[in-house]
Structure formats: structure tokens, C-alpha cells
Amino acid sequence: MTEHSDRAQELIAAALAGDLSPAEQQEFEALRAQDPSIDSTMAEFCSLVTGLRTAGHQWEEATPPPSLEQSVLSLAGDLSSDDGTPAEQPGGPVPDHETSSADASLHPALDEQFARSTSTRSRRRAAFALAAAGGAVLGGAVTVGVQQIMDAPPDGPPGTYGAVEDVAFDSQTPGVDLDASLIAHTWGTETVLEIDGLEPGESFTVVLISEEGDEYASGTFFGSEVLIECRMNAAIMRDEVARVEITAADGDLIAGADLPDAIDPEAEETETEAAESD
Amino acid sequence: MLLEALSALSRDHRQAVIAIHVVGLSYAELSDALGVSVSTLRSRTFHGLRALRQHITSGEESDD
Numbered sequence: 001m002t003e004h005s006d007r008a009q010e011l012i013a014a015a016l017a018g019d020l021s022p023a024e025q026q027e028f029e030a031l032r033a034q035d036p037s038i039d040s041t042m043a044e045f046c047s048l049v050t051g052l053r054t055a056g057h058q059w060e061e062a063t064p065p066p067s068l069e070q071s072v073l074s075l076a077g078d079l080s081s082d083d084g085t086p087a088e089q090p091g092g093p094v095p096d097h098e099t100s101s102a103d104a105s106l107h108p109a110l111d112e113q114f115a116r117s118t119s120t121r122s123r124r125r126a127a128f129a130l131a132a133a134g135g136a137v138l139g140g141a142v143t144v145g146v147q148q149i150m151d152a153p154p155d156g157p158p159g160t161y162g163a164v165e166d167v168a169f170d171s172q173t174p175g176v177d178l179d180a181s182l183i184a185h186t187w188g189t190e191t192v193l194e195i196d197g198l199e200p201g202e203s204f205t206v207v208l209i210s211e212e213g214d215e216y217a218s219g220t221f222f223g224s225e226v227l228i229e230c231r232m233n234a235a236i237m238r239d240e241v242a243r244v245e246i247t248a249a250d251g252d253l254i255a256g257a258d259l260p261d262a263i264d265p266e267a268e269e270t271e272t273e274a275a276e277s278d
Numbered sequence: 279m280l281l282e283a284l285s286a287l288s289r290d291h292r293q294a295v296i297a298i299h300v301v302g303l304s305y306a307e308l309s310d311a312l313g314v315s316v317s318t319l320r321s322r323t324f325h326g327l328r329a330l331r332q333h334i335t336s337g338e339e340s341d342d
Contacts, residue, residue, distance in 0.1 A: 006321065013320040016327070017298050019305050045327050048334075051280055052299040201334070 002037035012041060016049050033187075039233055043219035046230045159184050159238045159262030164192070167244060172255040178246075180255075184238035184262065191218050191244060193230045198223030202249060208234045209243040216241075239264040283333040291326030294319050299327075 004012065011028045014020045020028055032038045156163045167180040176197040183190040191206050198204060206218040219232030234241075239262040246254040284292055293312075297303045298319075305316045312319070 009324040010317055010320040013324040013327070014305065017305065017323070019320075044331060048327060048331055049299055052295065 002041060004035070004038065004041065007031075008035070008038060012038060012045070015042065016045055029187075036235075039219060043221055043230065043232055046219075047222045047224045047226075047228045050229050051224055051226050157263050158182070158260050159265060161185060161265050165238075165262075167257045167259070169255045169257040171253060171257075173253075176254060178255055180244070180257070182238060182241070182244070182259070184265070185233075188233055188235045189218075189238045189241055191230075191232045191234070193221075193232070193246075194227060195230075195246075196227045198228070198254070200225050204249070204254060205247050206230075206232050206234075207245050207247065208236050208241045209245060210236060210240050211242040218244075237264070238262045280330075280334070283330045286333050287326050287329055290322050291329060294322040295326040295330065298323050 008031055011020065011024060011031065014024060015028055158165045161184050163184065165182045165184075167182060169178065169180070172178060176195065178196075179194040181192045183192065189208055191208070193206065200223045202223045203220055204223060205220045208216045208218055210216070216234040216236040218234040219230070221228060221230050221232075241259055241262070243256060243258050245256040248254055284295070287295065294308070297308045298305065303311075305319050308314075308319055309316045
């Protein structure tokens with residue numbers, strides 16, 4: 001993995017959690033423009049963060065068996081005190097199973113924060129709901145803010161800035177469950193993927209291909225046992241993209257789709273302005 | 279494998295990764311709870327995620 005500056009590392013971490021302020025968002029965009037390897041790092045973290053989030057959902061939605069609960073508690077064990085020994089819970093032992101799961105062992109200060117909620121489990125569910133709402137940001141592109149994600153995207157033909165364009169794959173490896181869409185931006189084209197069934201640990205690449213056959217790297221990711229949600233970017237305008245492909249490390253085509261012609265919003269705008277001035 | 283990789287992280291890195299990406303706290307919430315700056319927590323999370331990925335990758339390579 002490429003080494004990044006301390007500031008870039010901080011912004012990457014914030015972006016993965018959807019935690020960038022507007023000013024930081026601008027700073028991050030500028031850094032990404034200067035250093036494309038930031039996008040590669042974001043893509044590499046994508047499936048990892050999805051896996052962590054999914055693990056959290058699974059933990060949340062089901063009462064874990066005692067063995068699993070103990071396993072997680074033991075993993076979190078030395079989080080509860082600086083010397084690595086489990087700290088006593090504020091206010092004494094808490095026998096209720098609801099408040100004795102992993103989050104209660106993160107740190108005494110965290111325990112106090114969770115205790116302010118009437119239900120730790122509800123508190124965590126709300127947190128996960130927020131995380132899910134910002135899932136696109138967690139996914140890695142971090143090119144749109146949470147507010148934009150919450151808002152309905154604009155409608156329009158392929159190439160319309162911000163509009164979500166579903167991709168219909170004409171070839172797809174059996175056993176791979178895949179949903180994809182493209183979003184045109186002023187700075188390039190974003191590919192949104194939900195993909196399942198890829199070999200865990202193997203590397204895969206998303207490439208956008210121009211009409212001339214030039215390939216534009218959009219990003220790479222690892223196969224995973226959980227559903228992968230990724231957002232990747234390529235420095236090619238949507239109206240110049242003719243095809244999208246996902247390939248394995250050995251070059252095998254996992255999925256491919258020829259894309260319909262797209263509009264150039266800026267050309268359309270220029271034509272509209274010219275028509276209005278006549 | 280993810281749990282195993284988490285267990286291999288340093289205490290600070292694991293704490294940040296779990297709090298942010300499993301529990302779902304914001305950096306501001308975690309900062310308030312721990313008295314550690316947001317900047318430091320972001321850095322810890324980055325290094326934690328990088329170590330997680332390296333651990334998982336090396337585990338998969340050794341399985342081959």
C-alpha cells in the first residue's frame with residue numbers, strides 16, 4: 001500500500017466514516033486530484049469496512065451464542081483499561097445481558113457514554129442505521145456528502161450530472177451476484193457496485209473503457225464472504241465511456257457491459273444558452 | 279478471519295476501529311468519550327485498518 005502523508009491518512013479515515021466537514025471535503029478532493037493513489041487506498045479499505053459493518057449488523061440483529069459473545073469480549077478485553085486488565089463497570093456489575101455485550105468493554109469512558117442511553121442496544125442500532133444511511137460514504141468514494149446521499153438524485157439521461165444510471169451487464173460469471181450503476185460527475189465517472197460471490201481474498205479491478213478502447217482504472221477491491229459495496233472513480237467523463245468491465249487479477253472477465261451513449265451536460269448547457277440568446 | 283485480524287491489532291488501533299466501524303460512533307463521540315483528539319483517532323483508525331488488511335492479506339497468502 002502506498003504511503004500517504006499524515007494529513008492524507010487522517011482524511012482517508014474520516015472519509016471512510018463519512019466524517020469529513022465541508023472544508024475537509026474540499027481539502028480531500030484537492031489531495032485526491034494530486035495523488036490518485038489515495039483512491040486506490042480507499043478502494044482497498046472498501047471491502048474491509050463493509051465487512052466490519054456487516055459484522056456489526058450481524059452482532060446487532062441476533063443474540064449471539066455465548067461462545068461468540070465470549071470470543072468478542074475476549075478480543076475487546078484489553079480495551080477496557082490501560083493496563084490490559086478488564087476494568088470494573090461504572091456503578092458496579094451489570095448483570096443484564098443487554099448491557100454486557102462487547103460495547104460495554106470498549107473503555108470505561110465509553111461505558112459511561114452508552115449508559116446515558118436508555119438502551120445500549122437501541123443506541124447501537126441507531127448508530128448502525130446512521131452508518132447505513134451513510135453507507136455510500138463508508139463505501140469509499142467520499143466524493144459526495146451525506147446530505148447529498150440522503151437527497152434524491154437528479155433524473156436525466158445517461159451523462160446527467162448526479163443521476164444514477166443502472167448498468168445492464170451483457171456478460172457475467174455464473175455465481176456472481178452483481179448490481180452496478182454509474183454516476184456522471186464534473187470530475188469523471190463514479191461506479192457504484194454491490195457484488196457478492198467473488199472469491200474471498202482475490203483482487204478484482206473495475207475499468208472504464210472509452211470508445212477508442214483506452215482503459216481508465218476505476219479501482220480495485222478484494223472478494224469477500226460478505227456483500228461488497230464499493231464506489232469507485234475514474235478520470236473519464238461519462239459521455240466518453242463506452243464500456244465497463246470487472247476483471248480478476250489473472251485478467252479473466254468477471255462482468256462487462258456496453259453502455260448507451262451519454263450526453264455531455266456542458267455541451268447541452270452551451271446549446272441551451274445559445275438557443276436562448278437567439 | 280476478521281475477528282482474528284482484529285485481535286492482532288494494538289489496543290489503541292483496535293479500540294478506534296471497533297468504535298468507529300463496528301459500534302458506529304462518530305469521531306467526535308469517540309473523542310468526547312476518550313479525551314483523545316479527533317485527529318489522533320483518525321490516524322489510529324487508518325493505521326488499524328491498514329494493519330487489518332495486511333494481516334488478512336498475509337493470512338490468505340500463507341493459506342495458498
